[in-house]
Amino acid sequence: MKLKFTKMHGAGNDFVVIDAINQQIDFSAAQWQALADRRFGVGADQMLVVEKSTMPGCDFRYRIFNNDGGEVEQCGNGARAFAKFVAEKGLTDRRSIAVETMAGIISPRLEDDGSVTVDMGAPVLEPALVPFDTEGLQGQPEGRDTLWPLMLELAGEKETVLVSVLSMGNPHAVQVVPDADTAPVELTGPLIEQHAHFPNRVNAGFMQIVDRRHIRLRVFERGAGETLACGTGACAAAVAGIRRGLLDSPVRVDARGGQLSIAWAGEGQPVYLTGPAVTVFEGEISL
Numbered sequence: 216m217k218l219k220f221t222k223m224h225g226a227g228n229d230f231v232v233i234d235a236i237n238q239q240i241d242f243s244a245a246q247w248q249a250l251a252d253r254r255f256g257v258g259a260d261q262m263l264v265v266e267k268s269t270m271p272g273c274d275f276r277y278r279i280f281n282n283d284g285g286e287v288e289q290c291g292n293g294a295r296a297f298a299k300f301v302a303e304k305g306l307t308d309r310r311s312i313a314v315e316t317m318a319g320i321i322s323p324r325l326e327d328d329g330s331v332t333v334d335m336g337a338p339v340l341e342p343a344l345v346p347f348d349t350e351g352l353q354g355q356p357e358g359r360d361t362l363w364p365l366m367l368e369l370a371g372e373k374e375t376v377l378v379s380v381l382s383m384g385n386p387h388a389v390q391v392v393p394d395a396d397t398a399p400v401e402l403t404g405p406l407i408e409q410h411a412h413f414p415n416r417v418n419a420g421f422m423q424i425v426d427r428r429h430i431r432l433r434v435f436e437r438g439a440g441e442t443l444a445c446g447t448g449a450c451a452a453a454v455a456g457i458r459r460g461l462l463d464s465p466v467r468v469d470a471r472g473g474q475l476s477i478a479w480a481g482e483g484q485p486v487y488l489t490g491p492a493v494t495v496f497e498g499e500i501s502l
């Protein structure tokens with residue numbers, strides 16, 4: 216079949232966006248991988264699918280596939296691209312929309328300066344719901360947060376890293392590092408992503424605190440490897456830092472591909488993610 220798509224990015228986290236309202240989509244994991252392949256396909260960290268929603272009050276349904284072919288619950292940078300896509304394609308004339316995802320309803324809003332703000336919903340802090348299996352682990356209370364010691368085995372050597380575990384609809388484990396540039400993202404990211412305590416795997420965040428309203432962040436994403444930015448990772452890092460008493464809202468997040476801003480008023484409150492969404496080109500591919 217011939218598939219029409221739009222290539223987009225949000226702070227360098229890149230996407231193939233597909234209108235599945237006007238096209239029939241039913242791809243296998245292998246076909247998603249082929250589309251995401253940077254040499255033999257279009258290339259993307261994630262594929263975003265735009266569908267009609269059957270949920271009352273929702274404008275669209277948003278589905279997300281990592282470049283390993285797996286469908287996942289949430290993608291923050293993708294949510295901004297999604298909002299820009301439906302506006303640019305004339306699928307809505309509203310600047311603020313309600314979008315159904317696997318993880319609940321999110322609400323992106325187009326800003327006058329071209330950026331997009333997304334109400335990502337409240338973070339989930341209960342380990343079992345992340346899901347995170349705490350059996351055999353000792354939580355260490357620090358401030359209002361609980362840090363969990365994760366044991367990693369690196370070339371026969373055992374190392375323990377302290378991570379804040381939470382969900383933004385998708386699972387995150389965030390650690391504080393002295394310097395994001397030298398953080399062992401490639402080395403320990405895959406070990407954390409596949410750690411036995413995370414039954415659904417996890418996104419591994421490495422956060423350098425610059426000051427109380429500014430962090431630098433790298434994320435080794437579940438099912439995609441390190442990306443130039445991770446929107447839900449930025450939300451998770453800001454929430455973890457605020458809960459630990461290290462950060463104040465709003466938090467500026469410098470990712471390798473651009474800048475994001477996160478606002479959070481505290482437990483039970485939604486997290487707001489603001490940042491860019493850019494259309495790169497339109498294309499058609501035979502699959």
Ligand SMILES: N[C@@H](CCC[C@H](N)C(=O)O)C(=O)O
Nearest residue numbers: 290291292385437445446447
């Ligand atoms: N890049 C994303 C997150 C995409 C999904 C993630 N890799 C997962 O598997 O949960 C973002 O901007 O949030």
